[in-house]
Amino acid sequence: MDNTLQEILTLVEKGTIEQRCAALLVLGALKSNSAAVVKLVGTILDNPNPVLKDYALRYFEEVQPKNNIVQLLKMLDDPDKEMQERAVRSLIAAQQSAVQPLLQGITGASRAWQLNAARVLGAVRGKAAMKGLLQMLAAGTDETNKTICDLLTPAVREMDAKEHDALYDEVESFATKLDVKQQRPAVVSAMRLLGQLGRPQARRWLCKFVGAEHHPAVRSHALVALLRCLREQDIRKEEYTKLFPLLEEAEFSEVTRLALDLLDAHELPDDSRSLLAKLMQSPHTDVQKFALRKMGDVGTPATVRTLVEQLGDPDYHRRDVAASSLRKIPEARAALIKELLACEDASKAWSIAELLPSFEGKWRQDTLETLWNRLREAIDAQGRIQTAFLHVLKQADAEMAYNRLAEQGAKLVKAKKYKEAIGFLTPLKEFPQFKPENKFHLAWAQLKLHAHTVASHKNHPAVELFTDLYRNSAYPVFEALKKERSLAPEDLFALGFGLAERTGQERGLGIDLLEHVAEKFPRNKIGKSAKNKLKLAGV
Incomplete structure (x- = not known):
């Protein structure tokens, strides 16, 4: 066997390309891992021929000899990316035996080599590997350190509690020895690692770097780490002093x-009212919105007034934030009602109208009366604000709202103020209990208000209402129309014409109206038109 092995080694060293590759395959299959074999195959990793390098690396992957680390290290910055990946996998498989050789080779190595070494150390883990990674961070650049920290992220997630404790101790010890002015990349890296670990014990060290005297990158990373470390912790008074x-x-x-993100996630101290008032004067919109959000946790009369004022802001985002804060303050209901009753801004009134149902409480009768008066004035003036008043009145006392609108509408119809009447009667369509008599008043007002032409007979707005009334109620529509003296023959003819053009049961009402006009005004032009329409309708 010794002679055979020697012949194979001779082929590896001096044979043709094909012979050398075949010999390397045989050595792998034989699991030959003597020092002489490993040394010889290791020299082939330096060969410029990619095929030979591939088969040499296959040998190391197959045999995984304990003394192959040095040979694999040189592959970590090989021009071929695939060779690098295979070397990394083999070194990870070597576990702790790869750590020390890697650490010894870091100094002076290329960036690619160092990053691959970091991948191996992060995957292998252990105290020595973590210390080695921290050493790399201490001397690294911003870009290199960022990559190393990113590589460490999955490793940290996979660690158990004991490993987390050990890593935290190492990072904390490492961080406290750094000089932020001379080793800024290392300080930022320490912050990133502490943030990943999320230990509240890191808060004191991190808070040192949030002030304006430090570089923006240092400040930002310190705050990101604090966000994670203080996720389930209360912020201390001295920390608020640095954050505000x-x-x-x-x-x-x-x-x-x-x-803002950090403070938003925590309750502010009780004595923060003056600060919030000051922040409302900030030139930054997001800071103002933060102040508005936090005012919901304070709830003083002054903060309620400020929040109510913001409901009229042109920025709907700001209005939404103020509304959200007001919902947290039960005492805000009275201030909102008072503001609504005096309000002239339709947008602000609607913001209040949408807010008020969130609060519990009874409505005083004098408040409802004032609200009704505001609604009546707004309808008379055809102001947009009427919808807000109506919304609130319906929520407060729907029966009162309906009755008052119906009474005012009927009164105006009888006074022949049809345009004004429609303003009060139309909102009744939104109530589930739209009564037939009120529907009749609305249809009557629309019939009188709109001009009668041949083109408009079919699409007259009153036709739909009278149709619905005739079909779906027992209301005596025909008799009521005949009795109403304010309806001129032209009105009855127009309505009868429009209804007679239809195919439903309302056609009968149209015929009755045309017959009534033809009979009552036989010599009148409108009476003759009614008679002609009846002939055309086949009656």
Whole structure:
């Protein structure tokens, strides 16, 4: 066997390309892992021929000798990416035996070599590997350190609690020895790792770097780490003292945004009212919205007034934030009602109208009366604000709202103020209990208000209402129309014409109306037109 092995090694060293490849396959199959064999095959990894290198690497993948680490290290920056990947996999398979050789080769190595070494160390883990990675971070650049931290992310997720504890101790010890001015990339990397670990113990060290005297990248990473480390923790008074000034900086930066995210996730101290009032004067919209959100947790009369004022802001995002905060304050109901009763801004009134159902409480009769008066004035003026008043009145006392609208509408119809009447009667269509007599009043007003032409007979707005009334109720439509003296022959003819053109049961009502006009006004032009229409209808 020794002679045979020697012959195979001779072929590996001096044979043709095909012989050398075949010999390498045989060595792998034989699992030959003596020092002499490993050394010889290792020299082939330096060969420029890619085929030979491939078969040599196959040998190492197959045999995995304990003393092959040095040979594999040189492949970590091989020009062929696939060779690099295979070397990384083989080194990971070697586990802890690969750590020390990797650490010894880091200094002076290429960036590709170092990053592949970091991949191996992160996958192998263990105390020595983690220390080695921290050493790499201490001397690394921003770009290299970012890549290493990204490579470590899956490894940290896979660690158990004991490994997390050990890693935290290592990172904390590493971080406290760094000089932020001389080793900024390393400081940022430490922050990223502490953020991944999410330990609240890191808060004191991280808070040192949020101030304006530090580089923006350092500040941002410190805040990101704090967001994770303080996720389920209360913020301390001295920490608030460092965070609040970040909201008052002249420029709205990533630091400001992160500070807002951090503070948004925590309750503010009880003495924050003056600060919130101050932040409302900020030139930054997001800071103002933060103040509005947090005012919902304070609930003083002053903050309620501020929030109510914001309901009229042109920015709907700001209105929504103010409304959300007001919902948290039960005492805001009275202020909202007071503001609504005095409101002239339709958008603001609607914001209040949508808010009020969120609150519990009884409505005083004098408040309802004032609300009705505002609604009546708004309808008379045809103002957009009427919809807000009607919405609130329906929510507060639907029966009162319906009755008042119906009474006012009927009164105006009888006074022949049809246009004004429609303003009060039309909203009744939105109530589930739209009564037949009120539907008749609305149809009557529409019949009187709209001009009668041949083209409009079929599509007259009153036709649909009278049709619905005739089909779906026992209301005596024909008798009521005949009795109503304010309806001129032209009105009855137009309605009868439109209904007679239909095919449903309402056609009978149309015929009755035309016959009534023809009979009552036989010599009148309108009476003759009714008679002609009846002939055309086959009656």
